Amino acid sequence: MTALDTTKPWQDLFAHAGRIGQMHLRDEFKRDPQRAQRFTFEAAGLLADLSKNRITDETLKLLCDLARARGVEDWRDRMFKGERINTTENRSVLHIALRNCEDRPIIVEGANVMDGVDAVLKKMMTFCHQIRSGDWQGYTGRPITDIVNIGIGGSDLGPVMITEALKPYAHKRLSTHFISNVDGTHAAEVLKPLDPATTLFIIASKTFTTQETIANAVTARDWFLAKAPNKQAVAKHFVALSTNTKAVAEFGIDTENMFEFWDWVGGRYSLWSAIGLSIALSIGFEDFENLLEGAFEMDEHFRLTPLERNLPVLLALVGVWNANIQGCTAHAVLPYDQYLHRLPAYLQQLDMESNGKSVTREGTACAWQTGPIIFGEPGTNGQHSFHQLIHQGTRKISCDFILPAISHNPLGDHHLMLMANALAQAQALMLGKTEDEVRAELKPGEESLVPHKQFSGNRPTTTVAMKKLTPATLGALIAMYEHKVFVQGVIWGLNSFDQWGVELGKQLAKPILAELKAGKPGDAQDASTKAMMERLLAWRKEG
Ligand code: G6Q
Numbered sequence: 001m002t003a004l005d006t007t008k009p010w011q012d013l014f015a016h017a018g019r020i021g022q023m024h025l026r027d028e029f030k031r032d033p034q035r036a037q038r039f040t041f042e043a044a045g046l047l048a049d050l051s052k053n054r055i056t057d058e059t060l061k062l063l064c065d066l067a068r069a070r071g072v073e074d075w076r077d078r079m080f081k082g083e084r085i086n087t088t089e090n091r092s093v094l095h096i097a098l099r100n101c102e103d104r105p106i107i108v109e110g111a112n113v114m115d116g117v118d119a120v121l122k123k124m125m126t127f128c129h130q131i132r133s134g135d136w137q138g139y140t141g142r143p144i145t146d147i148v149n150i151g152i153g154g155s156d157l158g159p160v161m162i163t164e165a166l167k168p169y170a171h172k173r174l175s176t177h178f179i180s181n182v183d184g185t186h187a188a189e190v191l192k193p194l195d196p197a198t199t200l201f202i203i204a205s206k207t208f209t210t211q212e213t214i215a216n217a218v219t220a221r222d223w224f225l226a227k228a229p230n231k232q233a234v235a236k237h238f239v240a241l242s243t244n245t246k247a248v249a250e251f252g253i254d255t256e257n258m259f260e261f262w263d264w265v266g267g268r269y270s271l272w273s274a275i276g277l278s279i280a281l282s283i284g285f286e287d288f289e290n291l292l293e294g295a296f297e298m299d300e301h302f303r304l305t306p307l308e309r310n311l312p313v314l315l316a317l318v319g320v321w322n323a324n325i326q327g328c329t330a331h332a333v334l335p336y337d338q339y340l341h342r343l344p345a346y347l348q349q350l351d352m353e354s355n356g357k358s359v360t361r362e363g364t365a366c367a368w369q370t371g372p373i374i375f376g377e378p379g380t381n382g383q384h385s386f387h388q389l390i391h392q393g394t395r396k397i398s399c400d401f402i403l404p405a406i407s408h409n410p411l412g413d414h415h416l417m418l419m420a421n422a423l424a425q426a427q428a429l430m431l432g433k434t435e436d437e438v439r440a441e442l443k444p445g446e447e448s449l450v451p452h453k454q455f456s457g458n459r460p461t462t463t464v465a466m467k468k469l470t471p472a473t474l475g476a477l478i479a480m481y482e483h484k485v486f487v488q489g490v491i492w493g494l495n496s497f498d499q500w501g502v503e504l505g506k507q508l509a510k511p512i513l514a515e516l517k518a519g520k521p522g523d524a525q526d527a528s529t530k531a532m533m534e535r536l537l538a539w540r541k542e543g
Helices: 008-020 025-031 057-069 072-081 095-099 113-133 157-165 184-191 211-225 231-237 245-251 274-283 285-304 311-325 343-355 387-392 414-431 435-441 447-453 471-492 500-518 527-542
Strands: 040-043 046-049 146-150 175-179 199-204 238-242 258-260 328-335 373-375 396-406 461-468
Touching: 008 057, 008 311, 025 414, 040 285, 040 311, 046 311, 046 471, 057 072, 057 311, 057 471, 072 285, 072 471, 095 113, 095 285, 095 471, 113 258, 113 274, 113 285, 146 211, 146 274, 157 175, 157 274, 157 343, 157 471, 175 184, 175 274, 184 211, 199 211, 199 231, 199 274, 211 231, 211 238, 231 238, 238 245, 238 274, 245 258, 258 274, 274 285, 285 311, 285 471, 311 328, 311 396, 311 471, 328 343, 343 373, 343 471, 387 396, 387 414, 396 414, 414 461, 435 447, 461 471, 500 527
Parallel strands: 146 175, 146 199, 199 238, 238 258, 328 373, 328 396, 396 461
Antiparallel strands: 040 046, 046 461
């Protein structure tokens, strides 16, 4: 594919940016009272207001030209058809099949993948009903009260984020816990209050070879067997989510208790698959289906809507405009909903693992910026922390505000206060505060404060609003971000579905672990690593 920076639409966008120059959003809203309406788009219960980005009609037109020139529609259609668009791993990318609620056939290697998807969903449904009704009993005959998902990365972040986000829908008897970190503290603290007789462990690992997950699973099994009457009890308390039947059996989990998925489900796109079992157990299978349906609605919107009104496409394009052409150095995700407190962490993986690359699909170096730095916290907490830098720092940072209109916990005026703060932050970032406005508020003798109290404004934000955070709107929200990331990858010429960058550290950890166990750094270690190992080992010896 042609290098992005040599394409005409790319160069046209830079020329256009030069033409709009210092255009200030404050003036644009005065000039055009319909601006908010013109740049607001809706799909699948979500509304995205793009009007507080430094865009004009021409910007969007040029961005859509760019998307067409980069083949966004073609790549999208190839993904939906099941083509092997993950070229470095030679795999299809079919998380959309997991929520293909109309059962449109998707043929890969002559077989309809929907048959397998439906069979696993059915198995998950039966299991959910057994656990939630209390029919499934532990080794003392008592129903399960605690579910512990052991997994990491894509086998953890989605389930954690969604079970937290959908807590109002959770089963009253069931508490859901997550162990991901290989730091023994994580397992120790999670297991401390639990009773093995009423605990179900879900070992979630696509490969079933991930060092951290297997170590935590072994620790959980030892903890369980220290109390359980015999090894047979494992069958009632351990299930596996994996593509690797052999390794699951070797670990000692009955493959009857294994929920399968497939290599065409990428780790960070897997919450919709069997990896979502902890979600389904917590919120119930019907609401898990509502989550899938919300995502499906967004998929259909993405698949069928012209680029000019296509929400994930527009979010992606405006993101490219902000990052590559307007010079934003990071992107903040700011959910004004405490239930979404793990969304920034989830989107960090989705975005930074997908598009944190510096070579194109063809292996040539990118001469343009690719995936942005993603960070965030729920509002209003972030306002009392890093928002300062977004308002007055030297770096330009774009933001997504995520805002439901109705709270699950209508306490007094709390939700109105929350909404007022979200709206005020977006307003402040857009309007800023001029020197004249600052002077008008100053008391005599405060002249020196003028530069400190000024805000440039004109900082780009998008507000994604919804009526209420439900399984369906959350499904749509996540699918929207998945497709946004994919479209940006296509624009930048990347394969968004591999993650070779995580490999090197994994490889190097193996010899280091062996040497730490032996109590002596190997001669092959570099001097810096060796010195640190010696110091750490010395401290451990001292005790
Ligand atoms: C996600 C990544 C990565 C993966 C974990 C866990 O896209 O591939 O985060 O999900 O490394 O892998 P397993 O599920 O194989 O244990």
